[in-house]
Amino acid sequence: MRNAPDTKRNSKAPTQVLSATLSLFTQKGYFNTSVHDIARESGVSIGSIYHHFKDKEGVASALYNNLIDRMEAELSQIMNTHSSAHDRCRAVIEMLFSITEKEPEVMEFMLYAKHSEFLPNEVPVCSSKPFELMREMVKQGMTTGEIRVMDVMVASTCLFGGSIRMITSRLDGLLPKPLSSYLDDIWTCSWRAVTAK
């Protein structure tokens, strides 16, 4: 029913590799992780890894794009289930905080890794679709009058910048309590920063 009749079923190697890679990259960084490490951690041999991915950078690239796609899906979901900029932006921060607590590695790799050093050909996170969607929310908030009219970049940065830095602080172990316990305070500050009244 599928494509090739005789070849083996699609293996689960790639997902195992990506999962192990996320752990290793967030713990030790891209350059401190060897392909041997990935093979050991994932239980997949080097040969297989190179069969499924072009090279080490290809592994990182696949991982990166996977996570960007996932983020974009989450943001679209929020875009669709909320109508005001206020509700949308708050939901975004809540979502980011939640992922940070449940899957710190995902956030670590998305927001904290210096992709440009090992993925020179990928579009930087801040120019990626998810970040564009966040700016779009802010923009719409200006047209509805919820948010003061100003440079969209400035407004977006002020509205989300605090939360993003709270996330990195949490990942650095500087915050004793889970992010959810700071959410109300952060949101009060962030919204006051850009709202009209």
Add this chain to the structure above:
Amino acid sequence: MRNAPDTKRNSKAPTQVLSATLSLFTQKGYFNTSVHDIARESGVSIGSIYHHFKDKEGVASALYNNLIDRMEAELSQIMNTHSSAHDRCRAVIEMLFSITEKEPEVMEFMLYAKHSEFLPNEVPVCSSKPFELMREMVKQGMTTGEIRVMDVMVASTCLFGGSIRMITSRLDGLLPKPLSSYLDDIWTCSWRAVTAK
């Protein structure tokens, strides 16, 4: 009149090395820069580099601590020449913006590099003296009633987080105009976020 009578005068090699290193690390990153690169760029031989520094990490470490010290000096200066939290914090942002425009490499290395990956033994930036001073300013602002009473970490992050992300955006080339042209808007947002009324 100095210490050793016969040995050559203290060479300027170390400063040349650190200067070249800053350029290379910010352009290509720590791991993409070899000691050979540093030798070539600085005009100092490998042997000399290893004479002055323990190893490659030692070069990075010296650079890092130099810049931290410099930042601390700038912040102390601001602490002494301004009295209110309002004036101090605004001056800090102005200073950070100014350095970003005049010496982008300094900010790039301070705020954007993932030090933990190549300087595992150094204290992270966010726990360094300069960042502590910034939190101290915020703390004092709460006692004087300028800033709403809340978790100091939350307030500091909200007050400075937007500006710090503007800096990284600027370094990423996402902002067409120099940071100074956004300063007033950013400050309005940031201060509204934490101020009492």
Add this chain to the structure above:
DNA sequence: GTCTATACGACGATAGAC
């Protein structure tokens, strides 16, 4: 203090059997 030449290890990537 400065240099050149070299030793040595690690890692990315491939070959080729199963």
Add this chain to the structure above:
DNA sequence: GTCTATCGTCGTATAGAC
């Protein structure tokens, strides 16, 4: 599709002359 064994390169660090 998966594996093991191996190759070649590059980069850190040292030795030792000046």
